[in-house]
Amino acid sequence: MPRHRFTQSDVAAMAGVSQSTVSFVLNDNLPPGVRISDETRSRVLEAIRITGYAANPIAQRLAGGRNQILGVFTYETTFPRGGHDFYGAFLVGIEHAAEKLGVDMLLFTSARVVDGRRRLSRDGWQRLGAADGCLLLGQQEDRGELEHLLDTSYPFVFIGKRESEGRRLPYVGADYVAATRRQVERLADLGHTRIGYAGQQSADQPTLDRLEGYRRAMRTRGLPLRYVDVHDIAAGAEEIAERRLTAMLVAPEIDSDALADALEAHGMSVPNSISLLLLGQPNQLQHRSRRAWSGFVVPREEMGARALVLLSRIVDQESAETRAPEGRMPNPPILDEADFHQMLDCPDLDGETLAVAPTTATTPEGTIRDNA
Structure with missing residues (x-):
């Protein structure tokens, strides 16, 4: 389950460069007198690709703390449009839960839908960094992208049951x-x-x-x-x-x-x-x-609300583990297996x-x- 989000320090260590070098490459803006060779730049970009690191300017301004923003990414055009409102109920549940939790929601919509499918590839990875974590929704998901998110420890929850190797993927689904x-x-x-x-x-x-x-x-x-x-x-x-x-x-x-x-x-x-x-x-x-x-x-509103609560708890746990002194239990309590895989009854x-x-x-x- 999500534990640690890769940082610029991790990227720098993998590439064998300083953290400032990573920052210069990410921002593509070199100060006067500073030069970075093509070979060094390539090593940094490869380390960014491998780790899935996404710069988060909001979080950086908060000195590594939470920014109280959670995202929603949909693999299809899913929210209300005329009579096509099956997915709208999920958003209603998400909105109600966000209000109770006191967090803001960010809907990722910049990736175009092509042949009925939207992808996180390319710029999508960077954009996710604007949120502490993200809800994923849709029938046409990319399994490779889900595994990549798991490998890079980015906090996310899928709305709908999804299986993964080692049962690592957190979800709230309908039975x-x-x-x-x-x-x-x-x-x-x-x-x-x-x-x-x-x-x-x-x-x-x-x-x-x-x-x-x-x-x-x-x-x-x-x-x-x-x-x-x-x-x-x-x-x-x-x-x-x-x-x-x-x-x-x-x-x-x-x-x-x-x-x-x-x-x-x-x-x-x-x-x-x-x-x-x-x-x-x-x-x-x-x-x-x-x-x-x-x-x-299908209890769509409840699924949306429960998924957001789970995502918030995952982010809270990650944040607590990052701040907790070595050898001490983080607060809040660690989530167990049942928390990560929630199945709701369909009345x-x-x-x-x-x-x-x-x-x-x-x-x-x-x-x-x-x-x-």
Whole structure:
């Protein structure tokens, strides 16, 4: 876990130069009569690259103390814009926690989003130095960048479960595995045996956890797995009808209203013919749904708030360890493993799209008895 942030002294020692030389290279401003060879400059720049050192002018003015600024970096354009407000709730939670903690928030937005992804590479590393630590948010993170932050001991917390070698990466996540298992159990308890999963099978952590929850619960109940490709909503609805499924778990990247409309176009009413459970809020809310959906919700505001509190505690611990005399315990108390990896429950939604399993399943050809 984060312990020590590299300083100019560390860079100077690695490059075999004085700290003033490092400062001259960083500022690219030599006093009269001072010369730095290309070879020396290259050694300093290589040491900066290896350590990930970022000059922090605010912290320098405070003589090494905290500047009470924490950052937020998003890997996608994630905050409210019109109806696309899934990520906005995280920011609301962060803001409330920041107000209680008495810290300022700095939103890092200078890196352009290219092909849906933003990177910390190049100038991003230097900009992070303006904050004591940073919250990271988004589905399309760069794993190499996260490992680099860990290696350089820069304090950060990811909003969302993320795995790393040696479980070093601190996060506050939503327990998608348990929440998805509960949805299967809700359906099975109501007599459903033909339960499908509609969603992508990509490698991002939330998707992997939802799929794991579905697989575990279905195997526990002795039910076969049924995945449905819904890249094309109309074709997906037709497949669901042809396979006589009576219930679907719908991942948040799917337009759930469009899927329900397509199913009803095939004569399958929701929830009388087919139950639909949402596995969290849709990623992009284009409009207010006319349905009261069943499923579970992601505690986004709480995740944002808890992540900021954890980040603040990590920074406090790092600062205390830096100031504590050798041989004495730092204050505040050292964080334990559970603090660094927090998983929050996802509350169930009752809604109106869940019903007892029908005794028959409706298909385009007519009514066929469910013989699952």
